[in-house]
Amino acid sequence: MEPEITIRVADELLMFLPAARRERVSRVPHDGTSTLGHLVESLGVPLPEAGPMTVGGEAAGPSARPDAGADVHVAAVPRPQRVPLEPGQTAPRFVLDVHLGTLARRMRLLGLDTAYHNDMDDPALVVQANEERRVLLTQDRGLLRRRALWFGAYVRGSRPDAQLRDVLDRFAPALRPWTRCTACNGDLIPVDKHEVEDDIEAGTRRSYDVYGRCGDCGQVYWRGAHGDHLERIVEDATRLVGSGSDTGRSWSS
Template sequence: MTRPEHRPAAGERLRLHVHVPDELRFFLPTRLRRRAGGQEGVYCPYDGTSSLGHVVQSLGVPLTEVAGLRADGEPVADSHRPADGAHIALVPVHRPQPLPPSAPSPPRFVLDVHLGALARRLRLLGVDTAYRNDAHDPELVEQANAERRVLLTRDRGLLRRRTLWLGAFVRGSRADEQTTDVLERFDPLLAPWTRCPACNGPLAAVAKEEIADQLPPGTRRTYDTFTRCASCGRLYWPGAHHARLTARVDAARRRGSWFR
């Protein structure tokens, strides 16, 4: 597969004409973005044997972000081998994204090592979120497949792994932006304050008398409401950061996601 160019070189036959919608244009190399979605589109040399999915990914667009492909107006699979000069259109993933029948409901996720802040935000909202800061790419794919978790990442190479059952590119560089993106794309069921931000285990109310000897003196005097993680044993109470965390939960509520 030759490298995509904006226009064919002199004397070179134009092979494919690819139209990329606004939602996906940021994946393209800078030199291609301005014309990709317009009348002109992206001109892409084609070797005649590569699949259309390979062509799309060679332009920088992960197939996880594409709901459908059209060749000369007709829906085609990513394994399709287009004819010379075909007009190709990419259809972006619909939001909220419908998941395959084999996906658990509500959806659950596994995040790559660079999304630790997002993992804590999702757990705060009660979303089942697996995360380890030392997990290697093959481990992430294996866990996603075995547990039917959606793999969330900003690594396009990770999303190109053929064995991955389902993944998604996370938009945004800040945790707030990333949280908004995931909630809008998957609309997961939210149950704030029910998961441990540290390990993803379930939280349950615990009597103060039962854990009083584990509390700092100031906390024991000031607070009466506590929860404990059933997995790691961490204790939680509405401390100094509670107002900030509550604001994040309220922001998620305003985005329209639904709650238990």
């Protein structure tokens, strides 16, 4: 019989396996040269989604070459997942692929540094993620398998609410709601009312006195009663992560 390796994957990783072979235990041919990382990805699991791995009960990295008959276990990424931070950073930075625009706006609403461009191709996304040390969030498994990518994560969920919960659960980032421009990701800077009078409607000038402007694109925001929908997003996120501030007073624009 041809020599084989047994690979057991965590339940959380079964979603990446083809439907016809979606079982916790897989037996793959042993060719004597394939690395553990190659074998795991051959099943359909992107390496950024694979957590601690063992071979015969001993911890092993992606570059290990299991012997014939080896018993491999692949766990899911532990949550919350630690992201290496640059000096002065208090939370990870992110960049999202073109299909996650709504998620990007919600992450900015929570004060997360979130880059997003609706016309950026895969190679450019990897370059930005690497150069700016941003976590690349995507639902493109092929994008996560690019060897050049320094840090990526698959976003679970088909709707923005579920996607946001998944990101917050995975990274547990510190939140600063209402501090970023949801349009461009710039920081919101407090401004006096007279500085923005020409940029807002007369009714807004009469009703509100506290304003902010995006330091990058110039979008004006004002403190006021916002839609219940955005308030709920912030409140739910704050409960999940256990951080945040000033959730009761939102910016309108």
